[in-house]
Amino acid sequence: MSEPTVITVAGDQPYEVVVGRDLLTSLPPLLEGAAQVAVLFAAPLRGYADRVVAALRDAGLAPLPIEVPDAEAGKGIEVAARCWDALGGAGFTRTDAVVGVGGGAVTDLAGFVAACWLRGVRAVQVPTSLLGMVDAAVGGKTGVNTAAGKNLVGAFHPPAGVLCDLSTLDTLPADDLRAGLAEVVKCGFIADPRILGIVEADPAAAADPRSAALRELVERSVRVKARVVGEDLRESGLREILNYGHTLGHAIEKIEGYRWKHGHAVSVGLVYAASLARRAGRLDDATAARHRAVLTSLGLPVSYRAEAWADLHAAMRVDKKARGARLRFVVLDGLASPSILDGPSDELLRAAYTEVAQS
Template identity: 75%
Template sequence: MVTRIHVGGDRPYDVLVGRDLAGELPGLIGDAARVAVLYSAPLRSRAERIAEVSGARVTPIEVPDAERGKTVEVAARCWDELGAAGFTRTDVVVGVGGGAVTDLAGFVAASWLRGVRWVPVSTSLLGMVDASVGGKTGVNIAAGKNLVGAFHPPAGVLCDLDALATLPADDLTAGLAEVIKCGFIADPAILSLIEGDPKAAADPGGDVLRELVERAVRVKAEVVSVDLKESGLREILNYGHTLGHAIEKRERYTWKHGHAISVGLIFAAALSRLSGRLDDATSARHRAVLEMVGLPTAYGQEFWDELLSAMRVDKKARADTLRFVVLDGLAKPGILTGPDEDLLRAAYAEVAR
C-alpha cells in the first residue's frame, strides 16, 4: 500500500510513503533522457537499483556521506559531472540518501541551468519527515548551516520505509526529534503514539512508525503548501532549530542533526515557559518524550557565549534582532522577537543543568 500525501502551492507534488517504492520512480522522472543519481557509498546498492528502474541513461555521482557532502566544493564537482554528461533542462537529478544527500541533490538541481527537475529518494527517517519535503535545498558554509541554498520543489518524493530497516538505531532515534517537533507544533497525536509505546515508535517494520512518518509529513506538507519561501507560517517548522543549528556549527557538524534539535527543543520549551507563554506541564513534557526515545536533552554551560554568537546569524534573525519560534500552548506556535539576553541565559541554564 502506498500513501500519497499532496503538497500544494505553485508547483504541487506528492510525497509517497510505503515499501518497495523504486517502481514509482519512472512516473516521477517522465521522459527524461538522462538521470544523475547522487548517493553516498553506504547506499551504492540502493542507488544502483534506482538507476536500473529509471529507464534513462544514468550518471552515477558518489558523494561524501552525511554533512561532509553538503559543501560548495562537492556541489561544484557534481556540476562538473552534469556538464560532462551533457545534462539539459529536460533531465533529472535524483538524490538517494538521508537529508544531507537530498539537500545537496536539490541544490545541484536548483542551480544547474537555473533549475532542473529532481526527486529525493529518502532513506533516513530525518530525510523522510523533514529534509526531502518542502523544497528547501542547500549546503553548509563556514558561517553556518544551510546558509547557501534555494527553494526548489521536487517533482515528487519517495519515502521507502524498507530503507529504515538498514538504518543504524542511532540514526533512527535522531530522526524522531523532527517527528516529536511536529507533535508539539501541530499534531499532539504524535506525542501520544510515542508515549503509548516508545519501542514501537522506533520499530522500522511496524505500523506505529509508519503512522508517525505519515503524520509528520502531513504537518510539513500543510505548512509548506501555504508558505513555500518561509515568509511567515513556515517559520514554525524551525521550532528548536535556532539553538540546534548553533550546536551543530559548534560541533563542526559531527553531531547528528536530530540530536542537536532535541537539545534545541528543550531550550525552546524553556524559553516559551520563562517568557510566560507556555504552561509548566507542556514544557516538562518535552524532556519526558525526548528522553523516552533516548534523545539527548543537555549541553555544556561553558558553550553559551559561543552558541549565542552562532544564533545571531540564524536565518530567522532580522538585522541584530534574534527571533525564536516558541509555543503559546500545545500545537500553538508563535514567534518571540528580541528577547532579553538574561531570559535567553536563564532558558539555556535548563539545557545545561
C-alpha cells in the same frame, strides 16, 4: 502488504509524497521526458543506489551515478561544484533530472544541484533516513553549509516527487532512526499532538522501522510539513514554525563542526525553546516538561555543555530567522500553538539555557 499512502503538497508546483515499502517502480514515471538522470548518493547507500540505477536503466533512462561524501561532509559548495562538473561533462539539458538517494544531507545537496543547473532542472527525492523522509526531502528547501553556518546558501526548489521507501529504514542504524524522531516530535508539538500520544504509548514501537506506529508517525509528520509548505513555500510566514528547536540546534551543530547528528541537536533545541517560552510566560509548566519527557523516552539528548553558552549565543546571531541584532525564536503559546518570540533579552536567553546546561 499495505498500499502506499499518497500525500499531496499543494502550491504553485504541487507534487506527491508517497509513503510505503519497495517503491522503486514508482520512480521512472516521475522522470518522464528525461533522457539522463543523475543519481546522487553517499557510499553507505551504494547498494540501494545501485537498485535505483537499475530501475532507471530498465525504464530506458540513462543514469549517471555520482557518489558524494557522507552526511554533512557532502553539503559543501565544492561538492556541489563537482556535481555540476559531472552534469556538464555528460551534457545534461533542461529536460534531464537529478535524483537524491540518501539522508537529509544528500537530498539537500541534490535539490541544490538541481536548482542551480541551468537555473533549475527537475529533482526527485528518495530519502532513505527518517530525518530525510519527515523533514529534508519534503518542502523544496535546498542548500549547503558554509563556514558561517548551516544551510545559509540555498534555494527554494520543489521536487517533482518524493518516495519515502520505508524498507530503507530496516537497515538504518538505530541511533540515526532515533535522531530522526526529534523532527517527528517537533511536528507533534507544533501541529499534531496525536504524534506525541503515539510515542508516549510505546516508545519502542515508535523506534521500530517495521512497526505500524512508525509508519503512522511518518505519515502524520509528512502531512504536517505538506500543509505548512503548501501554504508558505518561501518561509515568508507560517513556514517558520518548522524551525521549532532549530535556532539552538543549528548553533550546536556549528560549534560541534557538524559532528553532532542534526536530530540530536534539535532535541536539545526543543527543550531549550520550551524553557524559553515558559520563562517568558508563554508556555505552561506541564507542556514544557513534556518536551523533556518525550525526548528522553526515545533516548535523545536533552542537555548540552554549560561552558558553551558564549559560543552558542554568537552562533545563533547568524540564524536565518534573526533580524539585524534581534534574535527571533519559534516558541509555543500552548500545545500545537506556535508563535514567534522576537528579541528576547540576553538575560532571558541565558536563564533558559541553565535548564539545558550540563556541568
